[in-house]
Amino acid sequence: MVESSRSLGYDRADWASAFRNVGTELTALPLQASRGQIPAGLQGTLYRNGPGRLERSGRWLHHPFDGDGMITALRFAPEGVTLTNRFVRTEGWLAEEAADQFLYRGVFGSQKPGGAVANAFDLRLKNIANTHVVQLGDQLLALWEAAEPHALDPDTLETRGLSLLDGVLKPGEAFSAHPRFDPGHHGAPRMVTFGVKTGPRSTVRLMEFATEDDPATGVKAGQLLSERRDSFNGFAFLHDFAITPNWAVFLQNAIAFNPLPFVLGQKGAAQCLQSQPGGKARFWLIPRDSGAYAGQPPRIIEAPDGFVFHHLNAWEEGETVAVESIYYADFPSIGPDVDFRSVDFDLLPEGLLEQCRINLADGTVSTIRLSERCCEFAMVNPEREGLPCRYGWMAVAERDTGNDPLQAIKKLDLLSGERRVWSAAPRGFVSEPLMVPRAGASAEDDGWVLCLIWNGARCASDLVILDAASMEELAVLELPLAIPYGLHGSFVPA
Numbered sequence: 050m051v052e053s054s055r056s057l058g059y060d061r062a063d064w065a066s067a068f069r070n071v072g073t074e075l076t077a078l079p080l081q082a083s084r085g086q087i088p089a090g091l092q093g094t095l096y097r098n099g100p101g102r103l104e105r106s107g108r109w110l111h112h113p114f115d116g117d118g119m120i121t122a123l124r125f126a127p128e129g130v131t132l133t134n135r136f137v138r139t140e141g142w143l144a145e146e147a148a149d150q151f152l153y154r155g156v157f158g159s160q161k162p163g164g165a166v167a168n169a170f171d172l173r174l175k176n177i178a179n180t181h182v183v184q185l186g187d188q189l190l191a192l193w194e195a196a197e198p199h200a201l202d203p204d205t206l207e208t209r210g211l212s213l214l215d216g217v218l219k220p221g222e223a224f225s226a227h228p229r230f231d232p233g234h235h236g237a238p239r240m241v242t243f244g245v246k247t248g249p250r251s252t253v254r255l256m257e258f259a260t261e262d263d264p265a266t267g268v269k270a271g272q273l274l275s276e277r278r279d280s281f282n283g284f285a286f287l288h289d290f291a292i293t294p295n296w297a298v299f300l301q302n303a304i305a306f307n308p309l310p311f312v313l314g315q316k317g318a319a320q321c322l323q324s325q326p327g328g329k330a331r332f333w334l335i336p337r338d339s340g341a342y343a344g345q346p347p348r349i350i351e352a353p354d355g356f357v358f359h360h361l362n363a364w365e366e367g368e369t370v371a372v373e374s375i376y377y378a379d380f381p382s383i384g385p386d387v388d389f390r391s392v393d394f395d396l397l398p399e400g401l402l403e404q405c406r407i408n409l410a411d412g413t414v415s416t417i418r419l420s421e422r423c424c425e426f427a428m429v430n431p432e433r434e435g436l437p438c439r440y441g442w443m444a445v446a447e448r449d450t451g452n453d454p455l456q457a458i459k460k461l462d463l464l465s466g467e468r469r470v471w472s473a474a475p476r477g478f479v480s481e482p483l484m485v486p487r488a489g490a491s492a493e494d495d496g497w498v499l500c501l502i503w504n505g506a507r508c509a510s511d512l513v514i515l516d517a518a519s520m521e522e523l524a525v526l527e528l529p530l531a532i533p534y535g536l537h538g539s540f541v542p543a
């Protein structure tokens with residue numbers, strides 16, 4: 050355990066107690082609010098994805114991001130709330146369950162038993178389906194960006210198997226874990242997403258899918274509506290992107306990939322990424338087929354230094370494309386000799402929300418910082434995705450500056466800087482908050498924020514429901530389930 054010179058606002062044992070295996074799979078278990086009242090207007094299903102298996106036969110993964118995907122579904126209906134959770138039955142999970150040991154290496158540095166000798170030249174990827182979960186047509190898709198999605202039953206969460214999306218994907222084709230949902234900028238809503246094939250040159254495949262049936266045209270939900278491929282110089286590490294009505298906005302971080310330690314069995318593939326100080330980060334703006342610049346080549350514009358995993362939102366204002374992103378001073382990686390459970394937060398850069406305004410007329414970019422508080426997992430009202438927004442909701446650290454675990458949820462007024470914070474500190478730790486608009490609402494902040502909390506006092510997970518406008522706590526549901534820190538999720542209205 051790392052000693053810190055400052056007094057922490059949390060207990061490291063509480064924080065680390067979330068790192069464990071999910072031991073049970075529940076089916077439609079009825080739940081009651083432990084505190085408060087579940088809002089009557091909240092109807093639909095909250096889906097969460099994240100690593101649910103971190104240890105086998107006493108051997109720990111090197112990084113939780115290498116853990117097998119486990120889906121949690123909380124269904125809000127007039128008759129009450131139910132909880133279902135299932136591991137995604139990936140090929141790797143099934144084989145490792147049967148063998149009771151890790152049989153694959155992980156991208157973030159987890160190794161098979163037997164050291165470098167056993168791991169060298171084993172370049173197989175285990176599709177762990179652990180990063181995001183979204184509904185497309187009649188399937189739930191468990192996403193992992195380096196390979197195709199797993200299709201699940203939206204009600205039971207039973208795994209149907211790998212999906213090529215009706216022949217859209219080739220077997221093993223990369224399919225991002227960060228789709229963006231266009232609320233209908235050019236008519237019907239769409240799911241916009243991408244896949245990257247990377248190397249000395251990288252190719253981005255941009256895809257747009259229908260999310261609703263359209264009886265007039267015969268288009269079915271889940272159908273591919275348009276796609277394009279664009280190639281760029283350099284290695285691309287693209288985890289997320291942003292959309293506006295006319296553009297898909299990518300940020301190519303200034304990062305290099307040296308695969309040798311991965312091939313030789315010394316490091317995971319993601320541990321071979323290294324930021325290049327003074328290197329050339331670039332925005333890649335790809336015209337959307339539904340927009341005003343359809344068919345034109347991409348615009349490539351130099352971007353400021355820093356490393357980005359996630360964007361908040363993007364929008365257009367005349368000749369300007371603005372994109373808001375969470376910037377790190379450097380690529381935050383955990384070296385081969387460090388146990389993730391004893392990581393020193395003070396040695397890692399914090400995520401800071403910044404806004405870049407890209408002037409398409411002259412190619413210049415200006416940047417402002419929107420907040421000094423460490424944050425991650427930010428979103429706007431999903432009905433305003435791609436438009437100028439007044440508010441963002443995000444997970445933040447408890448203290449105002451510096452890096453710390455995420456313990457609070459912040460609503461930030463992006464224009465005035467005013468903020469409202471709900472905190473789970475000192476014993477609670479938050480995951481990605483989801484803003485769910487109230488059906489028929491007109492105000493941008495009319496709705497709820499749903500978030501799974503790691504409750505260190507109970508050593509289990511709570512669901513907290515906040516009023517999205519006031520950030521007041523409306524209800525807490527204590528789940529009979531201990532879910533490690535998760536990644537992404539979505540809300541599907543009833």
Ligand code: CO
Pocket residue numbers: 227288289358359537
């Ligand atoms: Co992500």
